[in-house]
Amino acid sequence: MSPGTLDKYEPVIGLEVHVQLATRTKIFCACPTGFGAPPNTNVCPVCLGLPGALPVLNRRVVEMAVQGALALNCQVRGESIFARKNYFYPDLPKGYQISQYDRPLAEHGHVDILLDDGGSKRIGVTRVHLEDDAGKSMHEGFRDSDRYTYVDLNRTGTPLIEIVSEPDIRSSSEAYAYLTELKLLMQFCGVSTCDMEKGHLRCDANVSVRLRGAEKFGTKAEVKNLNSFRFLKQALDYEIVRQVELIESGGRVVQETRLYNPAVGETFSMRSKEHAHDYRYFPEPDLLPLRIAPGWRAEIEAAMPELPPAKRARFISGFGLRPYDADVLTQTREMSEYFERAANASGDPRGAANWVMGDLAAALKADGKELADSPVSAEQLGELVALIAKGGISGKLAKEIFPKMWSTGESAAVIVEREGLRQISDTGAIEKIIAEVIAANPKQVDQYRGGKTAVIGFLVGQVMKASRGQANPQLVNDLMKKALG
Numbered sequence: 001m002s003p004g005t006l007d008k009y010e011p012v013i014g015l016e017v018h019v020q021l022a023t024r025t026k027i028f029c030a031c032p033t034g035f036g037a038p039p040n041t042n043v044c045p046v047c048l049g050l051p052g053a054l055p056v057l058n059r060r061v062v063e064m065a066v067q068g069a070l071a072l073n074c075q076v077r078g079e080s081i082f083a084r085k086n087y088f089y090p091d092l093p094k095g096y097q098i099s100q101y102d103r104p105l106a107e108h109g110h111v112d113i114l115l116d117d118g119g120s121k122r123i124g125v126t127r128v129h130l131e132d133d134a135g136k137s138m139h140e141g142f143r144d145s146d147r148y149t150y151v152d153l154n155r156t157g158t159p160l161i162e163i164v165s166e167p168d169i170r171s172s173s174e175a176y177a178y179l180t181e182l183k184l185l186m187q188f189c190g191v192s193t194c195d196m197e198k199g200h201l202r203c204d205a206n207v208s209v210r211l212r213g214a215e216k217f218g219t220k221a222e223v224k225n226l227n228s229f230r231f232l233k234q235a236l237d238y239e240i241v242r243q244v245e246l247i248e249s250g251g252r253v254v255q256e257t258r259l260y261n262p263a264v265g266e267t268f269s270m271r272s273k274e275h276a277h278d279y280r281y282f283p284e285p286d287l288l289p290l291r292i293a294p295g296w297r298a299e300i301e302a303a304m305p306e307l308p309p310a311k312r313a314r315f316i317s318g319f320g321l322r323p324y325d326a327d328v329l330t331q332t333r334e335m336s337e338y339f340e341r342a343a344n345a346s347g348d349p350r351g352a353a354n355w356v357m358g359d360l361a362a363a364l365k366a367d368g369k370e371l372a373d374s375p376v377s378a379e380q381l382g383e384l385v386a387l388i389a390k391g392g393i394s395g396k397l398a399k400e401i402f403p404k405m406w407s408t409g410e411s412a413a414v415i416v417e418r419e420g421l422r423q424i425s426d427t428g429a430i431e432k433i434i435a436e437v438i439a440a441n442p443k444q445v446d447q448y449r450g451g452k453t454a455v456i457g458f459l460v461g462q463v464m465k466a467s468r469g470q471a472n473p474q475l476v477n478d479l480m481k482k483a484l485g
């Protein structure tokens with residue numbers, strides 16, 4: 001298919017994202033949520049759905065869910081209702097999932113994403129609701145896996161929020177940017193680790209295409225199993241082309257659920273509309289309506305950290321950072337806080353930004369360390385930057401001092417003092433070296449005086465060499481010109 005044909009169509013995408021909340025215990029019982037326990041050990045009558053067991057809502061789950069919803073600029077309802085979503089599946093022992101239906105926790109939010117061209121776009125968030133997770137079916141890895149499927153119910157009852165977007169997304173890269181920002185917001189408030197490998201962030205997409213300029217949406221397919229950022233992008237690109245090709249060849253898109261197979265890079269039909277579930281939602285009789293009083297809501301809101309959009313704006317206006325740098329430095333809460341401490345200690349925020357994104361990031365990567373384990377503290381890095389800014393050491397020397405700080409944990413000042421590395425800005429001392437260099441290089445001096453002024457670079461280099469790189473280069477340059485007349 002030609003790119004021109006593809007360009008005639010506009011993709012319309014909405015994402016449904018499940019985020020596992022980072023509570024220690026499950027949503028309706030006190031079982032631990034930890035990952036990696038032996039199968040079926042973190043279970044009790046409540047999460048196993050045994051007769052007579054009653055759910056008790058975990059207060060911390062509500063607090064985290066409200067924080068997540070507020071981070072997405074949602075309106076939190078004063079009262080929301082739990083509902084049973086009924087279906088049969090071996091990893092769902094209750095025979096229903098406890099979710100929320102017509103009165104979800106929060107609605108009417110949005111996420112602003114940064115576009116490739118530097119602009120931004122607002123993606124609507126339809127709703128955020130609470131639900132419990134199902135267990136896991138294990139189809140592989142046992143000697144009789146050809147005949148049996150095993151079930152691990154440890155995950156049953158783990159708290160989730162489902163975040164449903166408006167169909168505002170128009171390309172796979174916008175979807176990627178939306179999910180990236182959403183993940184960042186959840187991580188910043190500490191609501192979830194969003195570790196995709198552990199299934200803490202899972203994504204399904206509703207995809208349709210329509211001719212550009214058309215108002216009516218095309219028929220959508222739901223694509224499941226988009227469990228990495230790369231797969232999300234690949235699956236959407238595949239699905240968009242598939243639907244356009246289908247329409248261009250006279251066919252029509254059918255409403256269905258499709259699965260993405262990363263091994264072949266294609267989506268395939270899982271079930272058609274005729275086999276779609278009727279979940280027979282009804283209000284959960286074992287749980288009271290969830291009421292969030294204004295006072296409690298205010299308490300939860302007060303505990304929210306400053307979020308990336310506000311931080312970025314402040315880094316740009318207050319510290320004079322470029323938007324790109326502000327974006328990089330707010331990739332994690334730890335990095336943004338480290339940078340801010342370094343910037344404040346340095347008196348040169350842009351210099352601090354360059355060091356955090358440059359030498360520090362490279363050293364962390366080389367040693368496979370997290371920022372929390374950095375041997376150079378934010379204050380120490382800020383001090384190094386301050387030394388450069390105030391002319392105490394040259395930028396070149398700082399590049400040599402930093403690895404020593406990294407390996408010893410010592411401050412820049414201690415290393416500079418011990419190794420006698422302080423930049424020489426003493427005019428008398430520099431003039432003395434210049435006189436020696438001029439005396440030792442009469443040929444170059446003659447050349448300079450004869451009009452070959454470029455040779456000054458060589459003479460300055462000799463002074464820098466003689467001072468072991470410690471002389472203030474600008475000062476050397478000025479004094480050399482003066483000495484040569």
Ligand SMILES: [Zn+2]
Nearest residue numbers: 029031044047
């Ligand atoms: Zn339990």
